[in-house]
Amino acid sequence: MHLERISDADDERLADYRSLTDVALRRVLEPAGGLYMAESAKVLARALAAGHRPRSVMTAEKWLDDVESLVGDSQTPVYVVPDEVAEQVTGYAVHRGMLAAMHRPALPAMADLLGDARGRRTRVAILEDLVDHTNVGAVFRSAAALGVDAVLVTPRCADPLYRRSVRVSMGTVFQVPWTRIDDWPRGIDELRGLGFHVAGMTLGEGAITLDELVDEEHERLALVLGTEGHGITHRADRLLDRRVTIPMMGGVDSLNVAAASAVAFYATR
Numbered sequence: 022m023h024l025e026r027i028s029d030a031d032d033e034r035l036a037d038y039r040s041l042t043d044v045a046l047r048r049v050l051e052p053a054g055g056l057y058m059a060e061s062a063k064v065l066a067r068a069l070a071a072g073h074r075p076r077s078v079m080t081a082e083k084w085l086d087d088v089e090s091l092v093g094d095s096q097t098p099v100y101v102v103p104d105e106v107a108e109q110v111t112g113y114a115v116h117r118g119m120l121a122a123m124h125r126p127a128l129p130a131m132a133d134l135l136g137d138a139r140g141r142r143t144r145v146a147i148l149e150d151l152v153d154h155t156n157v158g159a160v161f162r163s164a165a166a167l168g169v170d171a172v173l174v175t176p177r178c179a180d181p182l183y184r185r186s187v188r189v190s191m192g193t194v195f196q197v198p199w200t201r202i203d204d205w206p207r208g209i210d211e212l213r214g215l216g217f218h219v220a221g222m223t224l225g226e227g228a229i230t231l232d233e234l235v236d237e238e239h240e241r242l243a244l245v246l247g248t249e250g251h252g253i254t255h256r257a258d259r260l261l262d263r264r265v266t267i268p269m270m271g272g273v274d275s276l277n278v279a280a281a282s283a284v285a286f287y288a289t290r
Contacts, residue, residue: 022085022093026101030109034100037122038079041184042112044154055125057182059192061117062087067192073123079107080119088119117188125182128200131208134171135215143170143241144289145217147202149257150177150248151278157181158189159279160246165193167286172199173208173243206257212243213262220263221245221253222281224274228264231288244285246278 027034037056051057056076059065062084065075069091077098080088088099107115135145146169151157157179164172174181178201181187181194202208209219218239245261247253258264267276267284276284 022089022099023096024085024099024101028103028106030106034077034098035079035102035110037077038107038110038120040112044183051182052125052180057123057125057180058184058187059121059123060115060119060184060188062091062119064187064192065091065119065121067195068121068123071195073126073195076122076124078119078121079110079115081107081115084118131173131200131202131211132215134198134200135212135217143217144286145169145171145173145212145243146282146286147219147243147245148172148174148178149205149245149253150175151179151246153249154179154183154185155189156249156277156279157183158186158194160282161186161190161194161197161199163279163283163286164197165190167283167290169197169286172197173202174199175202175205206254206260209257209260215241217241217243218262219243219245219260220265221247221258221261222266222285223247223253223258223264224266225253225258225264228266231265231267231285234263234265235288242289244282244289246282246285249278 059068075092075097077100078088078092079100079102081104082101146160146164148157148160161172161181179186181199187194212219218241220234220242222244245253245257267281269275
């Protein structure tokens with residue numbers, strides 16, 4: 022391995038790992054700088070399996086065998102630091118073995134991503150303006166587990182490759198094909214042109230039940246999941262083919278978006 026031992030938290034080689042708790046900063050820096058973070062051996066392994074390239078790895082001495090099994094045959098710099106230095110650099114206790122600064126892959130156009138699914142039954146999920154990285158990661162994990170073909174995220178949706186999203190998804194953000202819809206909500210018309218029936222999960226007027234949607238047996242189905250607070254935006258709602266609700270009991274009006282996504286993905290599998 023290309024090992025470099027570092028004992029100074031101010032060392033410039035650790036710049037990629039600095040102030041990871043500053044969400045606003047990372048939202049700007051990571052996409053613009055072509056960077057995202059993979060945390061833990063399992064997540065890094067899934068990123069590598071998806072063809073993503075590490076820029077460097079930061080780890081402690083005791084985890085070197087795990088790091089070697091993943092990047093030992095490459096020229097990737099491996100920065101070996103004491104635990105206290107890692108905490109000073111990142112702003113939190115790094116206890117999952119390693120952090121890897123990864124080159125961010127270019128995202129495909131929506132038509133290119135979905136064109137691969139032509140001629141077969143296809144389901145995609147659309148995440149409209151979700152702000153919680155935990156919810157984004159949880160939706161991706163459910164999408165992977167329940168066979169959703171792709172995930173589309175709107176321009177204001179939280180970054181699926183932010184560290185918390187990646188960790189909560191258990192690395193499945195590298196497994197499920199995804200991209201951003203640059204022109205939203207007009208992208209709904211493009212989806213419809215690709216043969217998709219676009220259904221929004223909502224409590225809005227005129228909603229049918231999830232069971233009724235399943236009975237319609239759409240070959241190409243896009244499920245829109247709205248933001249945590251207000252749900253689907255009015256602009257998107259006007260363009261939907263269907264409004265769909267999960268019937269509730271026990272005085273509960275709705276589910277968390279991540280829980281609702283799992284129910285919807287399972288019902289439409």
